[in-house]
Amino acid sequence: MSETALITGATAGIGLAFARQLAAQGHDLVLVARDKGRLEEVAAELTTTHRVQVEVLAADLGDRAQLGTVEERLTDMERPVDLLVNNAGFGLKQRFLDNTADQEQEMLDVLVVAVLRLSHAALGPMAARGRGGIINVSSVAAFLPRGTYSAAKAWVNSFSEWASHEYAERGVHVMALCPGFTKTEFHERMGVSRGSAPGFMWLEVDDLVAAALKDYRKKKVFSIPSAQYKAVVGVTRAIPKGVLQRFQSLGRK
Template identity: 70%
Template sequence: MSAPRDVTRAVVQGPGTALVTGATAGIGHSFAVQLAAAGMDLVLIARDAARLESVAADLRSAHGVAVEVIVADLVDPAQCAVVEARLADRDRPVDLLVNNAGFGLKKRFLDNPVADEVAMLDVLVTAVLRLSHAALGPMTERGRGGIINVSSVAAFLPRGTYSAAKAYVNRFSEWAATEYGPQGVHVMALCPGFTKTEFHERMQVTRGEGFLWLDVDFLVREALADFAKGRVFSVPGFQYKAIVQAQKLIPTRALQGLQSLGRR
């Protein structure tokens, strides 16, 4: 389950600290476990204080790493600012930022209250922008560091505002990789497909089975390996690599007809 130690060292150029948002479940939790197993200290961000402390205690006990916790809801600008301040702390550098926090909405655009749409945008886009901005300053000054932005295969497909938000994450990550790579900072967009986590349960939709549903630990192992190779995009799973390529050949109208997939 853990990432190879040399892979993680390649990511951060030595032992260091990773900050992971949405760290108590799913992809974020798997990142925390695999990075801790590779010897990295952690700063974990989530909204649920009790669950956050429980995860931190388990990681300290299992891997002997330092684990700091920050309870924060990234929808709230004041709470997001607390995480920004931690990333900007030159005396306690963060070597790897994993922007993982996120959620989706089951209903279509006009069926959702606009406040819910704005909250999703705040987490998927605004928080990624703010936390990346806070992290990049110290990282470029030190000449090393990395950011993994958890995007989605949906970024390549017409799937409403979630898709649009993830498309922003992809384009932002691609630009940042080119802009700050020469200064020693690598940025990558991780684009998962359907993954066996709590994500769909929180959306109140049925989590499926079968070849389209990826194991979360496999997904994160692949992501860390791709990051270590310097890739700008990571699309784990042969099935999703094929989907990303195939969508270039399919008319947008036909793709839009599949937007209810994964929302039932």
């Protein structure tokens, strides 16, 4: 039988690339995003192109009731999900005090609370079956002092690393994917231009996802695509945080 992957934020960017590549590998899909129209367009494309089954769930993961519908789908033992890709997310362009507390809370709900609750919902059935996996889309920003977005992604990294070790013996693999600047809609939605970071730092989304899936199959705990971002992460471990804070404007213009 085909394996099933549930992907959040599946209509654009990294999530869409995961959907296309997993469908090409024969996975059936459950696609989650806010826009039902876009979900149905993607589902039609993947069904026609790859002859896989595609289910759509329109949900705003910042809304607890709508998040609950996705949790229920993950706990459905009769329709098991073999791979959860926690990809949905967004960033805030302004610094902490320039955003409202409600804006910051909304981002935290999507980047942290949704990841926690969906992982909790998925891990139970996976551990009971003795197989399954979770890919949590984090960020290289997790290794840098760059405000609440970085803090949220640092939580994702820490949680993923712990869960990977906690549930490995029960047949479940958890991995954190830590991309850098990537050519998707993510920064456009923030109002950030491609010129906000040097050209060599921008990654192609299809290459990023292909590398991530390869790392997942190798049971890596962290996937850091591209040599330049592996170097960035290495450097962050040697440079004092006070120095790194001087680069907070990178990627905000």
